[in-house]
Amino acid sequence: MINQLRADFYRQTHTFGHYLLLILVILFSVITVYSKNVGGIMVSAPADFLGRLANMQWTLLSGTRGLTISSSVLMYAFISIFVMVIGYEFSQQTYKNTLVSGISRSGFIIAKFVTMLLDIFIQVIAFYLAGILTGIALGRKIGTSWGNLFSTTLLTAVIVTFFIGVVFSMAIVILMLTSSLIGSAIFIVAFPMLISILSMITKWNWLKYIDFFSVTVKISLKEITVNQFQPYIWTSFAILAVCFGLALTIIKRKEL
Template identity: 70%
Template sequence: MLNQLRADFYRQTHTIGHYLLLVLVLIYSFVTIYFKSVGGVMVSAPEDTLAQLASGTWTVLSGVRAMTIGASILMYAFISIFVMVIGYEFSQETYKNTLISGISRSGFIVAKYITMLVDILLQILAYYVFGILVGLAMGRKLGTSWGHLLSTTLATVGITTFFISVVFGMAVVLLILTGSQIGSAAFIVIFPLAVSIIAAVAHWHWLKYINFFSTTVKISVGQITVSQFWPYAWVSIAILAVCFLLSLGLIQRKEL
């Protein structure tokens, strides 16, 4: 498994697409902060937060909240991570060569999950850190204490990374099951948008537990406390665990 991790990270450090993605993430962060632009899947953002960002004077904390709303778009950009780490191998069936080389199937899946998680974490961290630096360079006030700003940012980075990894976990199951890179990538696009729209239209209370970006925004603006967050976290952990076990079970049955 360690050899697989080293191989994956080595390949990415020598892939121009990995660096292009980072550049796009930083540009998006800059545009959000500099132009006070709030993007993202807007149905996931509380209306009062959007109104406040539209009419109020921006601080560095305001920028962090705006970036959190806009982070829903990043998941679509991160499809490239999914493709580079695991999607291409299954669509071209080159994963068979890796498995024949001696790595266990479980080790292969674990390595892919870890690689995607680290990639997403680093990209999200760069997104927020760069946005904060841009806000500071523009002379904006913090809007809070340094301690609260950093704790809010780090919590948001961790939660956003985790929620994106849950969606990617479901996409991995679909990829192994069908072998379709296009189908699994389309799922990454459709799932969060469909959940947000259905939650807004149907008002199904239980959907809040899988409306990931809405939850992240509410945590960032203080509408959900740490104690209130745990039910959301446990649901996501359960989904990710099931996806991981399904991935292991499915790849064990794959013929080489």
């Protein structure tokens, strides 16, 4: 599995799309921080905060929070990571080479998932770093201590990565089930919107546990405590476990 991870990273270092994505993510971050325009797709967006944020004096910390609110948009950009890491394997049928090389089915799925997580994490870190550097370049104040700024940024980056990973794990199941890269991509696009629409129509409270980006924003704004965060994290781990089990079962029974 380690060899598969190394192979995936080798491939990505030679894929132009990854560098293009990195440039786009950095550009998005710079524009967001420069223009103070934020927005995203979530069930319970703190609307009052968005209004205040747009009018307030931006610091590096508020810039980071603004980027967090916009981070749901990143997921759409990161569909390209999904396509490059696992989609190409299926569309170009190279998974046959990979699986015949003796790697187990579980090793294959875990390797792909870990690769995607690391890719996303690198891009998210670049997203926040670009925002902080833009703030510094614009002469903005820190708004907190450097230690707090970096710990908040790091924590938020981990959470954003994790939640995007959860959505991608569901998309992997769709891919295994349908062999359709387009179907998986549509799922990634539709999922946050579907949750938002469902929430508006049904007012089901439990939907908040799978409205990953609202949670991220709330954590970033310190609107929920660590204890309150626990049900969200356990729900996500449960989804991950179910998705992994499903993907493994499907790939073992699938005609590849």
